[in-house]
Amino acid sequence: MEKPYTIEFEDRDDYIWVLVAGEKLTAEISAQYWNEIAERCAMSNVDRVLIEKDFKIPVGPEEMVLMAENLSKVLPHGKVAFIDRRQHGAINELGKKLARNREVLFQVFEYVGEAQKWLLVN
Numbered sequence: 001m002e003k004p005y006t007i008e009f010e011d012r013d014d015y016i017w018v019l020v021a022g023e024k025l026t027a028e029i030s031a032q033y034w035n036e037i038a039e040r041c042a043m044s045n046v047d048r049v050l051i052e053k054d055f056k057i058p059v060g061p062e063e064m065v066l067m068a069e070n071l072s073k074v075l076p077h078g079k080v081a082f083i084d085r086r087q088h089g090a091i092n093e094l095g096k097k098l099a100r101n102r103e104v105l106f107q108v109f110e111y112v113g114e115a116q117k118w119l120l121v122n
Contacts, residue, residue: 005055007033009040015048015081015119016040025055027066031074034067038074048119050081050112058088068098071106079105081115 005022020033099106109115
């Protein structure tokens with residue numbers, strides 16, 4: 001069965017870079033790719049992720065709640081630097097707040113350089 005998204009990984013010095021893309025994001029799709037990311041983190045023995053997301057159609061608030069709950073379970077001590085290539089700002093800010101409320105270190109960025117600095121400094 002073909003996945004409804006594409007995913008690329010790159011192990012970097014102290015974190016994993018991920019690009020995930022697709023047509024329409026759902027909480028179910030998010031759970032699938034976060035499970036893959038968590039497995040990769042475990043294999044690489046890192047808990048820091050720089051994720052670039054490129055979905056044309058974002059989720060709504062209800063699904064974002066489910067996504068944050070899943071993230072806190074699969075990467076409970078993770079640190080996530082997040083870039084949305086489609087700039088779905090309002091829903092990403094909600095995701096950040098929801099993730100932080102579940103004690104996941106999560107920050108939204110516009111540029112990779114900023115995200116890398118934050119991941120490596122904090």
